[in-house]
Amino acid sequence: MQKKKVLFHKIHGRSSKILISLALVCLVLYGVDYFNDMFGRFDSVLLFSAHLILLLFWSRMIFFKSVVSWNKLGINIKMKGIWGKQFTFEKIRSVEITESELIIIGRYGKTSIFDIKHISIEDRERIAKIFDRYCTASYYELKQAS
Structure with missing residues (x-):
């Protein structure tokens, strides 16, 4: 029987900070009317991408069978x-x-x-x-x- 791998996720790690920052940038750019006036429906793409990034970030516990996520306070x-x-x-x-x-x-x-x-x-x-x-x-x- 082959042993399975566990997804380890440090909650305040570098990848978490990058994903959350990217989602926040998309949300801030969504709020700026300049992009909507200049590119048409670009604001809906920004809003969709921000929600998709957050969905993927928070749903790791659902997608994987074995997950360990931790920070300095808990696990x-x-x-x-x-x-x-x-x-x-x-x-x-x-x-x-x-x-x-x-x-x-x-x-x-x-x-x-x-x-x-x-x-x-x-x-x-x-x-x-x-x-x-x-x-x-x-x-x-x-x-x-x-």
Whole structure:
């Protein structure tokens, strides 16, 4: 069985900033009447492209089966389901990564289990690095079973 790749998306990364900036430029140019007078229906193209960019940016969680998106405050994880789960790094007590499961235990004992049998070893290691880097040291403990 071939292992699947996970889409990793850093929310405040360079590609996110470029896409959002491009959409904002399209929206600002849409608001300027100069382009409508000079090029006719150019404003509708600008509005359509701005909405299309924003739609593609925010719908990554729907289009891909396995997605991990994060910033310095929290992480969204979706594995093989329709909906993902969101976690705040400061509220995570421990994370355990085994061959087949990712187990996240919250500060108040709430446990979330993700099936990661279908994910490659490199992607598992990258998920572990994300938790290792961003989780609060006073509550966080990473366990990796071999």
